[in-house]
Amino acid sequence: MSDFPPIYARHLVKRYGDLVAVNDIELTASAGSCLGLLGPNGAGKTTTIEVLEGLLVPEQGEVRVLGLTWQERGREIRERIGVQLQETRLPDKLTPFETLRLFRSLYKQGHEPDEILETVGLTEKRNVRNVNLSGGQRQRLALGCALVSQPEVLFLDEPTTGLDPQGRRRVWEIVEAFLAKGGTVLLTTHYMDEAERLADDLVILDHGKVIASGSPRSIIQSLGAEGIISFALSGGVDSLDYSTLPGVLSVRRDPDRVELTVRESHETVPALLDFLRERNLELAHLNTHPPTLEDVFVSLTGRYLRDE
Amino acid sequence: MSSSLRELTRVRFLMFTREPEAMFWVFLFPVVLALVLSFAFKQRGVEMVRVGVVSGETEERWVTALKGGESIKVVPFVTRNEAERKLRSGALAALVTGGEPVNVRCDPTRPEGETARLRIQDAIQHAGGRTDPVPVVTEVLKDHGSRYIDFLIPGLLGMNLMGTGIWGTGFSIVDWRQRKLLKRFLVTPMRKSQYLLSQVLSRIGFLILEVVVIVAFGVFVLGVPFRGSLAAFASICLIGTFCFSGLGLLIAARPRTIEGVSGVMNFVMMPMWLFSGVFFSYENFPEIFHPAIRLLPLTALNDGLRGLMLEGTAGPHLVVQSLVLAFWGAVSFFVALRIFRWQ
Numbered sequence: 001m002s003d004f005p006p007i008y009a010r011h012l013v014k015r016y017g018d019l020v021a022v023n024d025i026e027l028t029a030s031a032g033s034c035l036g037l038l039g040p041n042g043a044g045k046t047t048t049i050e051v052l053e054g055l056l057v058p059e060q061g062e063v064r065v066l067g068l069t070w071q072e073r074g075r076e077i078r079e080r081i082g083v084q085l086q087e088t089r090l091p092d093k094l095t096p097f098e099t100l101r102l103f104r105s106l107y108k109q110g111h112e113p114d115e116i117l118e119t120v121g122l123t124e125k126r127n128v129r130n131v132n133l134s135g136g137q138r139q140r141l142a143l144g145c146a147l148v149s150q151p152e153v154l155f156l157d158e159p160t161t162g163l164d165p166q167g168r169r170r171v172w173e174i175v176e177a178f179l180a181k182g183g184t185v186l187l188t189t190h191y192m193d194e195a196e197r198l199a200d201d202l203v204i205l206d207h208g209k210v211i212a213s214g215s216p217r218s219i220i221q222s223l224g225a226e227g228i229i230s231f232a233l234s235g236g237v238d239s240l241d242y243s244t245l246p247g248v249l250s251v252r253r254d255p256d257r258v259e260l261t262v263r264e265s266h267e268t269v270p271a272l273l274d275f276l277r278e279r280n281l282e283l284a285h286l287n288t289h290p291p292t293l294e295d296v297f298v299s300l301t302g303r304y305l306r307d308e
Numbered sequence: 309m310s311s312s313l314r315e316l317t318r319v320r321f322l323m324f325t326r327e328p329e330a331m332f333w334v335f336l337f338p339v340v341l342a343l344v345l346s347f348a349f350k351q352r353g354v355e356m357v358r359v360g361v362v363s364g365e366t367e368e369r370w371v372t373a374l375k376g377g378e379s380i381k382v383v384p385f386v387t388r389n390e391a392e393r394k395l396r397s398g399a400l401a402a403l404v405t406g407g408e409p410v411n412v413r414c415d416p417t418r419p420e421g422e423t424a425r426l427r428i429q430d431a432i433q434h435a436g437g438r439t440d441p442v443p444v445v446t447e448v449l450k451d452h453g454s455r456y457i458d459f460l461i462p463g464l465l466g467m468n469l470m471g472t473g474i475w476g477t478g479f480s481i482v483d484w485r486q487r488k489l490l491k492r493f494l495v496t497p498m499r500k501s502q503y504l505l506s507q508v509l510s511r512i513g514f515l516i517l518e519v520v521v522i523v524a525f526g527v528f529v530l531g532v533p534f535r536g537s538l539a540a541f542a543s544i545c546l547i548g549t550f551c552f553s554g555l556g557l558l559i560a561a562r563p564r565t566i567e568g569v570s571g572v573m574n575f576v577m578m579p580m581w582l583f584s585g586v587f588f589s590y591e592n593f594p595e596i597f598h599p600a601i602r603l604l605p606l607t608a609l610n611d612g613l614r615g616l617m618l619e620g621t622a623g624p625h626l627v628v629q630s631l632v633l634a635f636w637g638a639v640s641f642f643v644a645l646r647i648f649r650w651q
Contacts, residue, residue, distance in 0.1 A: 053495050055651065075497050083495040089487040093326040094319060105315035106496040129326075149496075 473552025
């Protein structure tokens with residue numbers, strides 16, 4: 001066996017004409033862990049994961065999956081990975097069982113289709129046509145197709161986009177079960193809650209570049225903040241300078257509210273209230289929360305993950 | 309056969325059987341078409357000629373004579389004017405009046421006018437006492453194999469094999485490409501040639517059904533002869549199917565949309581519908597074009613099917629036709645594999 005971790009990429013560069021979709025990216029996922037690629041649409045997440053899946057050939061950089069390179073051992077890698085692409089529409093006229101049997105037949109080894117139906121919670125839908133499945137059920141079937149070969153590494157490109165909260169939770173549970181059995185996962189998402197829940201490590205991408213990486217906790221800690229204070233004034237927009245308040249690290253204005261990134265909420269909130277009272281301003285809304293990945297992204301790029 | 313090839317083939321077959329429209333076009337349409345065309349071109353009995361007689365102006369003995377004549381339909385009129393009017397409009401082939409001499413009015417330059425004149429002459433002379441010095445026995449020809457429907461059935465079968473081969477593979481491939489399923493297969497260990505091969509193999513299941521339905525209908529309902537060897541017939545159907553599903557793969561190798569692939573299909577099939585002798589023989593085209601027409605795969609298939617069904621020929625012609633089909637099929641398959649767009 002090689003010394004490489006199951007997912008390994010260094011100095012990846014992928015261009016489409018003049019557009020640099022992926023610009024010098026590094027990734028590592030150790031065995032049994034989940035690596036999340038987080039970023040807004042167009043950040044280069046799909047391009048990156050498709051390079052790792054062997055669908056795209058990078059202009060530069062080294063890629064190893066399970067220690068193997070695509071050029072030398074492509075077929076062997078394919079036998080050992082499971083992939084869920086963004087927006088694959090499985091055949092309408094087949095049933096989940098037939099779909100899984102088809103995918104199973106493409107591999108040397110794997111699970112019985114009925115086991116996978118159990119795993120993804122579609123046993124009751126075994127003989128229903130795919131066209132009659134709900135969005136969440138189709139997504140779980142696609143996940144089943146990725147799992148049927150008993151893969152060592154799972155690639156998931158936006159696995160819960162477009163699903164309702166319950167549907168998303170069910171997908172997460174399936175992925176967690178795979179991780180619990182020692183599988184390795186590379187996941188792209190633009191949902192921070194998904195990244196926080198599933199990923200052991202994160203790479204945050206923007207415009208094809210890595211802007212932060214590490215565990216979700218360490219990325220959040222890198223902000224140096226313990227709290228986010230979000231508030232709105234009843235009088236509407238103001239142009240006051242909040243940066244001089246104690247403990248304020250950064251100020252951000254949106255059309256409908258102000259957000260302060262602060263060292264400690266309990267240090268800044270009383271000062272903020274005094275500050276407003278002195279100026280006879282009334283609060284319409286005030287809320288404090290611990291910083292999230294979204295706040296990290298906002299503070300790094302000035303934009304929200306979901307904006308684009 | 310590897311399990312993935314078997315499974316890909318089975319899935320393709322299953323999906324087709326779940327498309328009711330496709331089932332109609334493959335199985336019912338050719339039968340309906342054959343039925344309509346055989347009705348339109350049905351051979352009727354000997355055509356009767358309509359001969360007018362006018363009461364009071366045509367002697368009764370001649371009316372009796374005409375009624376006893378061969379293939380004459382006597383139409384009585386009350387007035388001469390009315391009869392003349394029908395004669396001019398063509399509703400009557402001839403008008404008989406008078407006693408002796410008998411007056412026959414007709415236009416002998418028109419076929420039914422001349423036929424009427426001869427039949428009237430014959431009927432009246434017999435009634436007048438003429439006897440034929442030399443007996444003539446007419447043998448009615450009822451040889452199956454020379455009717456239009458006999459020509460048509462093998463042509464329809466060939467056309468159907470082409471249509472289902474090209475449509476069946478082409479549409480399903482482009483549909484899967486649009487669904488990004490082909491891209492999904494790229495990240496599995498599936499061999500690309502297996503996918504293409506499964507498309508060809510799945511056609512064979514239908515081939516058997518299709519051929520049996522159309523040939524059985526032709527032979528048992530329409531009385532079309534089947535004179536050649538069954539084995540030779542089966543093998544040319546098989547090679548034909550291979551050829552056209554190969555062409556279907558090639559046509560569907562690049563297009564991204566159903567509209568795009570439909571256009572290419574029509575472009576490829578249209579010349580063959582016209583030139584390859586489906587509805588009429590390509591002998592109608594100038595001889596200089598015949599060698600080129602015979603190189604078209606549908607011409608090869610139609611000639612082969614027709615030869616086997618109607619004349620029972622096998623041998624050198626059939627070998628050449630099989631080679632033409634195999635060549636088109638093999639070249640299409642390998643070019644398709646080369647240029648196929650997976651994502």
